[in-house]
Structures are given as C-alpha cells and as structure tokens.
Amino acid sequence: MFYREAGQFKTNYADDMAIFPILQDKIGVAVIIAIAFIAVPLFGNSFFISAVMIPFLVYALATVGLNLLTGYTGLLSLGTAGFMGVGAFACYKLTTAFPGVNIIVWILISGFFSAAVGVFFGLPSLRIKGFYLAVTTLAAQFFLQWCFVRIPWLTNNNVSGAIEVPTRTLFGFAITGPNALPEVRYLVVLSIVTVMTLAAAHLVHGRIGRMWMAVRDMDIAAELMGIKLLQTKLLSFAVSSFYAGVAGALMVFLYLGSAEPDVFSIHISFLILFMVIIGGLGSLIGSFMGAAFIYILPIVLRYLPESLGFSVSPATVEHVNHMVIGALIIFFLIVEPHGLARLWQTAKQKLRTWPFPY
C-alpha cells in the first residue's frame, strides 16, 4: 500500500540509473541516515556508541570493501585483515611523522597505501581464480601480519610491538585518543562510512561497476566485449583494499586506541568474508546487514540474559553464543543462500503487493 512505485515516472536516463530509484527508498534511507546522525548520538549511551556502533560501522566499511572485490568482481580474498592492517600502520606512521596534518586526511590517505599493497597482491588474479586466488591472498595476509610483527620501524620501535594512538583534534574537538568523546568519534566514523558507501554505490551503478560485474559473470565474455581484464581486476583490488585500509585505520584510531599486530589476524579476514556471504554477495546494504548479524548479534546475545534478569555465567553465555550464531548462520544459508540482502529484496517484493498479495 505504502511501498509502491506506481505514478513515479522516469523521464530521463539519470533517473533510471539513480541509486535509489523509488521515492520510498529515498525517504527510507534519509530516515536511517537521520537516525544514525541525530538520534544515536543524542540517545545512545556510551557503551552503545563506542562498543557497538563504532566497531559495527568499521566492520561494515571493510565488508563493503570486500564485497566490491568478492561480490561484484567475483575475486575471493582472504587478505582483508592484512590490508586493514596496512591502513592502520600507514596511518600511524604518517601521523607520527607529520603530526600537524589533520588525522582525517591521514586516515583517507592511508587507504592509498593499502590500495597499492592490494594491487600488488592482486596481480596473480589475472592468471588464477577461485580457491587458488583465495590461497594467494592468504599469503598476503600472512606476509603482511609477519611484517607488522617483525618490522619494528612500523611501530616506531615500540618495545611492546604495538601502535598507540596519540590525541588528534578536528575543529578543536579531540577525535582520537582517550579524551575523544564517543559521540564525536562516532560522528567522524559515521561520516566517513556514509560518504564512502555512497561513493561505492555510485561506483557499482556506473561504468566501472558494470565492468566488474561483467568480469564476475564471465571473464572471457567480458574480455571479448573489450573490457581489459588486468586493469579491471586490479582496479577492483585497489578500491577494495582502499576501503579495507580506511576501515583498519578507523578501527585502531577511533575504536581501539592501540593495537597489537594480532588485531589484524586471519580471524578478522574470515569474519569479514562471512559478513559478505551472510549479508549477500554483490549488495551494499547486505554488507551492513552482514556486519550487523556477525558483530552486533553476539553482543546482544551476550547481554540479553542479564537484562532479562537471568544470572548466567559469562563463560556459559559465550559458549551458547558460539552455538547460536553457528546455528543461525547455517539456518540463514539454508533458508536464504543469497544472504540477508535477498531476504530484504523478498520482503520489499511482499511489501509492494501488501495487503493484497496475488
């Protein structure tokens, strides 16, 4: 009844190509963004903002990045955490070497370092595909993590082998370091994630996205149509790693506040790949859903018994948590192998015909 596009005519190509072609979608997205920018910082408590929302957004950004590579271009990567680490360590080196430059500039520029590393490790993708590519990107993950542990220059010769985040400000507000308010950090992360997600949406709706999808669907056919495989695949690696790098820098600078190399372990690579798969390959909104499912749901399950008044030991909750999440992953993959995004598509389809389904 409410979700119907009847009467919304598209009179030019630009309208037809719009990211949100239906008015209701535009309104919906505007409402979500408004809630995220206004309601969450106003009403959320410090735990909700700094331990739930900020890491969720960081993971979502990394998932968007991996989705561009795996979901849109069809190249499997297990090196995401390594690329995130490159971003984080690059940002640390840059901001300690040039403390005068605004940290946001460095966070974004560190993405380019990550992109360069991503392109390098993406080179084999021209010759190998599928699981074999996954193995070469796995090599990237191990090599990069080895570098973080073994090259003391990266941590400015810190004895504890960790990077620590100094205080940096924006418009007089501390945005990194211990004095940064959770709300401020959240808004910075949210702004970066929103802008970069919109950029990704434009990218995948445009010529480049179509090239990626053509390569994903059949690379030989794409090549015959005049798409240069090497450039296209490397571009995908570059953009994907750029996103991962920015996400990694955000993770250390605006969430954790310090990081051992262990933060960027293979575990995170898998986690982000699961977020892509659960959320839906080739869907940006799915990236957010997948990140929410894998990251927020365990936190909810962890604190649910306590808030309902049950006294369960945290270790038991943790065990149950693992089982429930595992079962839910299997359940969703059986019920909807195309991920949560497809579930959302189906729901939209049902909404269109509601209340008179035919």
Next chain:
Amino acid sequence: MFKTYQAIALSAVIASASIFAIERAQAQDEIYVPLFTYRTGPFSGSGIPIANGLHDYLAMLNERDGGIGGVRLRIEECETSYDAKKGVECYEAVKAKKPVIVNPWSTGTTLSLIPRASVDKVPVLSMAYGLSASADGETFPWIFNPPNTYWDGMSSILNYIGEQEGGLENLKDKKIGYVYLDAGFGKEPIPLLESLSKEIGFDLKLYPVPADNMQNQSSQWLSIRRDKPDYVVLFGWGALNPTAIKEAVKINYPRDKLISIWWPGEDDVRSAGPQAKGIKALNWHAVGADFPAIEDIRKHVVDAGKSKTDKAKVGEVLYNRGLYNSLLIAEAIANAQKITGKKVVDGEDVRRGLESIDLTPERLKELGLEGFAEPLKLTCKDHNGHKATFVQEWDGDKWVRITDPIDPLRDRVKPLLESAAKEYAEKNSGWPKRTEACDSPA
C-alpha cells in the same frame, strides 16, 4: 508468515532494549569490581584457574566479612576470550557502572586502557603483565603492575642461570634459547636479553611462536634440537606452555635446563606426562591451600557451591595467582577506605589505596595468608616493587620451591624502565603530567 515477522520484530525490540539496559542504576552501598576473565578460547587453560582465584577470594570476603569495611563487593565477570577487542568491549560495558578498578588480564587490552585510565578515573591493575614501563608511577599514575615486570622476571631467570654456572660472567660462550609468544608480552624482554648477551657474551637464540600457531611448535623445537642451547627460557601463555613442555619432552631436552616465566600452571605441565619432571618456573607466591584465608574460601565459597572451582584445584599455582591479584584489589579498597574515611569508595580513592599498598608480613598474617608472598610496598613513584622471585620445580605432581628469593638485576632494569616510560610519554604527545597528589608516607 505474519507470525514469523511478528516474532522477528519482537525479538529485535527485546534485543535492542537489552543493549540499552546495560547502563543500569546501581545500589549505592556496593563497590563494583568487574573481573575480566577468559574461560573460553585458546587461552582458557590459563584463564580458568586465574578467574576462579580472582573470583573466590573476593566472594569469600563477601561471605565471611560482608565485603570490605562493611560494604559488599559487587563482583561481575566479563568474558574476554583473551581477545583485546573483546576486552575493550568489556571495558566499555563496565565503565558506566563505575568500576573502582579493572584487571584486564591481557597485555593487548591493557595497552588500550592505559591512556583511558586517567581520563575515566579507573585505575588499571595489570599484575605482572602489561606495559613494563607503567611501573613508573610518575608517568603512569593510574597504572599498577606489581610485583614485578617481565624485565625483572627475565633478569631473575638469568640471575638464576648465572648462579647455576657460578656467576653471571660464566655465561660467556653459553647458548641461551628464548621460546616466546610472538606478541608484546614475549617481545618485551628481548632488548634486555640482547644487551646482556652482548655484554656478558652469551649466544642468544630466539624462537618466536606466533599466537595463532601456538599448538604447533615442532619447527621451533626442531631448531632447538639442532642448536642445543644450554638453557631454554620460556615466555608462554595459554596453549603455548603445555605444547612447549610436550615438545621439550619429545626432543628430550634436559628438563632442568628449561626455565619458564611465572605463567605455567599445573595442568600445563601435567599434560606432558611424568617425564615433565624437573621443569622449572619462576613464582612469587606460595602454592597450596594451607592458609587460613584459603581454608575460609573452601568453607564459605567452594564447599557452599558458590564457585565454579574444582575442589581439588584450590591452591594450584594459577589459582593462587588469581587470589594474589584479588588480595591486591581488596587491600587497595581497604586502604582507600582508611585514607578517605568513606565506606563506598570510587576509582580515584582506590588509586590512592593502590599507591599505599604495604603488605608487611604482619599484615599478611592478619589476612590469613602468613608467608603467602614476599612483603610488597608500593609508592607513588614505584608502582611495581620489582620484587624478588623464586624458582619452583615440577616434581611430577606439584610445584616445589627450590630456591631462596632471587633478585632481579635491578640496576639493569631501572634504566630500561625509565627510558621506556619517557619514550611512551614523548611518543604520545600531550601525555598528561602527573597532577595526582601523593598520599604516602601514610
């Protein structure tokens, strides 16, 4: 179908409510002591006995004395799985409930909390782990890491090895192997080892074990078999310890030449079988349950079914380690009450309480822990104590103390510590100068 959507919507509402419900009002007459523990994950082998010791001592104070100074302690565990990210999440979850102290039990989490402690006014007690430099109370007024740092531990081990050889200088041309967790914890002592190796002239061999590959150390021990070091020093945690000990048994490395830092527990050694006999480890407190306070724990907590502890494991080394940690917490709270005259103390008071910790033998006796550990005195300048440790040997069934207290090489550790603290403050531009007043001598 509609029912399903309703159910989904309902559960979503409950779920979101639960996140917001974390910040609850707390009763005024309680002291909130969160415990960051890990009873799951690859480090749970070490984490469980420590969690039990931590919990049981404080629970005993609640049951026996009704808390500290008549105020009940609200003890809550938060599961971290030894994951720094989860540790930070736990911290965010407990922060709103005004904890008087946090014990991260993870070097990674500690590093994240160090800059926040002074802002949030929550002292961090990282007992013999974390950032060694935080022993410097002038730079880190909110961080405490008694009774020794890893540098102290490493130098005590070297001191002990030197004793075996008849003096440190006799280590010249000996080969010392170092098997360590390839993370901040294991890497910290390397600069000390390297400088000593140059000075004394022993040959240092490093065998790093990556954290995600702790259960597979065959390559490291193959190298040890090839290199034949005269002594092997082990800095492990979690699954690293039992694996290393098993490998040492497998390649038949002389067990009495394997000396570990203070982290292996009974189960770590026991799993390697009877051949593990002779392995040595540092320690700074007693093993066993033969203390009035631990009797009280048995009576009021374990036998009363208020604990998850296996009755047979009360008094094991890591259990007592957790207990020692809780002893420091309780002592800090008691001191804070004494200094401020308040009953319900907060983080700032407990920080002062920690700085005035003075565990004399008399005080330990009063607490029912006579001879449990060496006396410990913290000051505003020294948040560590750099206490002596002793070596204990595995006799196939239990740890047996075999030496007198061995002093760390304090003259080596001190300059390292000072320069590390200075460097930390310099690197983190704008590191706050200490403004907290000093109470002692109290």
